[in-house]
Amino acid sequence: MRIRPVGAHALLLDCTTRADVPAATLVEAWRAELWRRREQGELNAVEIVPAATTVLLDGLPDPAATAEMLAGWAPTVTNDTGGAASRASGPDRAEVLVPVEFDGPDLPAVAEYWQTDVADVPRRLTGTRFRVAFCGFAPGFPYLTGLPAELALPRLATPRPRVPAGSVALAGPYAGIYPGASPGGWLLVGRTDLVLFDVHADPPTRLGPGTPVRLVAA
Known part of the structure; x- marks a missing residue:
């Protein structure tokens, strides 16, 4: 794993260094490990932000000292990229x-x-154990992993100018759910009434990173 400084108080963990393990698997392993370490008081970080191939640690009082600690940590890596929550997920x-x-x-x-x-298509999706890998694109938009690699899909050649809130969609290796109406180029397979983002809630995001998710027929 490569550790890179970002600004004065952050580190970026690059999880693309192992050819034998997908970056998404390493990201989830590190996210869970860092979450566990923070809960136990071993890591002082304001934010732990996973992405497709990286994990950002922000709000570090001493990034250099944290980087030294990280070099000695080894998260448990499994091949489970679906909905089985890690013991360290919180x-x-x-x-x-x-x-x-x-x-x-x-x-x-x-x-x-x-x-x-x-x-x-619905049978395959309801039979998949998903997990939120990270959130992005829009507040509360979850990128769900768990689909087999051979089911990856291309985005639309021309994005729709407006996708309704609650739309369940597929693109690349991910499933996702639009928390609000917005443009979008993912393939739409269904819709849900579940509220994914509420600025007045704590936390505001219903499906945060690490959350196991199962789609069920309404």
Whole structure:
């Protein structure tokens, strides 16, 4: 793992260094380990922010000393990128069931990509153990891992100018849920009434990194 300074009080952990382990797996392993260390008082960090291939530690009083500690830590790496929560994920990481009405306009396109029938797409999605890898694009937008690599999908050639809030979508290796109406180029397979982001809630994001997620037919 490469550790890079970011500004005066942050470090960036680059998880693309091992050819034998996917970056997403390393990111989740480090996110869980850092979360556990912070809860136990071994790590003083204001923010632990996972992304697709990196983890950002922000609000560090002494980044150089933290980098030295990190060099001696070894998180447990498993091949589980789906919904089984790591032991280090924290007490608030219970599985969240997301009720979905599978009526998205791109179901036929997804079925064609997957070389199956339309009815099989919801079956595959409800049978997948997802986990929130990170949030991005918009406040509360969860990037869900767990789909097999062979089911990765291309984005739309031309993004839609408006995707309704609650849309359940697929793109690349991820599933995602739009927390609010916005432009978007993901393939839409369904919709949910679950509120994903509420600025008045604590925490405001319903599906934070590390959360196990299961899609269920509404």
